Amino acid sequence: MRNKIVIQSNVNKLNTLYQWLETLLKEAKVEEKLSQTILLITQEIATNSILHGNQEITNKSVTIEVYIGLADIIIDIEDEGKGIKTLPTKEEANQLNYLEEGGRGLKLAVLMSNAIELYGNKIRLIFNK
Amino acid sequence: MSISTITLKKTKKITLLVQKFDVSNMQEIKQKINKELKSKSSDIVIDLSLVSFLDSSGLSVIIATFKQLSAKNKKLQLCGLREQPLELLKITQLYKIFTIIDNCNSIKE
Numbered sequence: 001m002r003n004k005i006v007i008q009s010n011v012n013k014l015n016t017l018y019q020w021l022e023t024l025l026k027e028a029k030v031e032e033k034l035s036q037t038i039l040l041i042t043q044e045i046a047t048n049s050i051l052h053g054n055q056e057i058t059n060k061s062v063t064i065e066v067y068i069g070l071a072d073i074i075i076d077i078e079d080e081g082k083g084i085k086t087l088p089t090k091e092e093a094n095q096l097n098y099l100e101e102g103g104r105g106l107k108l109a110v111l112m113s114n115a116i117e118l119y120g121n122k123i124r125l126i127f128n129k
Numbered sequence: 130m131s132i133s134t135i136t137l138k139k140t141k142k143i144t145l146l147v148q149k150f151d152v153s154n155m156q157e158i159k160q161k162i163n164k165e166l167k168s169k170s171s172d173i174v175i176d177l178s179l180v181s182f183l184d185s186s187g188l189s190v191i192i193a194t195f196k197q198l199s200a201k202n203k204k205l206q207l208c209g210l211r212e213q214p215l216e217l218l219k220i221t222q223l224y225k226i227f228t229i230i231d232n233c234n235s236i237k238e
Contacts, residue, residue, distance in 0.1 A: 011152045018149070018182075036182075036213045043184055047152045098223055101192050104185040111220060 001028065001068045006061050007046070009054035009079075014043055017064060028068045030129065037112050038073060038127055044105035045077045045123050053081030053121060072114075075125040083120035132161045140206075141165060142236060144176040150187035150214075159190045166197055173198060176233045178209025183217050195227065208233040 005020050007013040021042055025035040046062055054060035060080040067074040093110035109116055115126040131154060135142045143165060147154055165173070175191065177183070195205045208230040210218070218224040230236065 014151070014153055015149070033212075033216075036216065039182070040184060040213065040217065043151065047184070047186065051152075098221065098226055099192055099196065101189040104188070104221065108185060108217075108220065 002065065004063065004065045006063050008058055009050045009056055009060045009062060010058055011047065011050055011056075014046060014050075017046055018043060021064075021066065024066055024068065025073075030068070030073065034073075034127060034129065038075070038125075041109045041112050041125055042075055042077065044108055045125065048105050049077055049079035049081070053079030053083070055081070069129075071129055073127045073129060075127075076122055077125070078122040081121050083122075084118065087116060087118050087123075131158050132165075134165055136169075136171070137236065140172045140174055140236065141169075142174045142176060142233075144178075145180050148179060149182040150177070150180045150190075151182065151184040152186035155186040155190050158187075159193065162190065162194055163197075166194065170201055170203060172204040172206070174206045174208055174230070174233070174236055176209050177207060177214055178211070178233055180214055181211050183214035185217075188217060188221065188223070191227075192223070204228065206230055206236075208236065 003024055005017060007017050018039060021039060025038060046064065049062040050056060054062065063078045065076040088107055088110050090110060093107040109125060113125045114128045117124040131147055133144045133146055143162060145158065150158065198205045206228040210229060
């Protein structure tokens with residue numbers, strides 16, 4: 001099952017993404033705890049896309065594609081920015097400074113997904129069911 | 130209205146009146162909490178029992194509140210944490226730093 005949504009680069013549009021993804025996961029009967037993780041990490045990456053990738057330019061968009069398979073759930077999040085060069089390693093993500101106020105989203109994605117891949121301005125998240 | 134506040138004897142209890150505490154409302158809630166912090170200095174309890182979704186932006190507001198209170202030798206306590214917010218505090222290891230109370234009703238007047 002493959003689904004796609006395109007949202008405007010405005011953080012107020014994240015609720016539309018959340019509700020859309022929550023419905024997809026419910027329909028696919030994805031276990032509650034895994035759904036919560038997927039909803040959180042997808043929002044974290046989409047937030048980065050809006051704020052840093054597209055720099056909140058509202059005529060730029062963020063595209064989210066979701067594939068729900070028998071064994072995995074794959075989520076691609078693509079923006080219209082320049083992209084990032086590297087992802088933090090698991091070791092770097094584990095060295096979270098507890099009281100740092102920012103820069104946590106990508107580290108959480110590394111820690112809470114089963115795999116994460118970077119293709120310039122697109123991030124692929126993989127979760128095992 | 131995104132928060133409500135009750136002043137108890139030694140503590141101020143701030144209840145978040147939102148289901149999602151995230152990047153979309155963090156600025157508004159941060160400003161309101163900061164306003165409370167500027168008034169009479171006291172320990173703070175944040176009641177999260179209505180919050181079913183917390184992201185790293187919402188978390189950053191809680192961290193900033195903790196830091197401001199610590200600088201004044203005041204305490205921050207969190208109560209009523211639901212499953213997802215609690216899981217986020219565990220993965221970020223912040224549950225070791227924050228004081229967490231299960232039942233918000235146990236906070237004495």
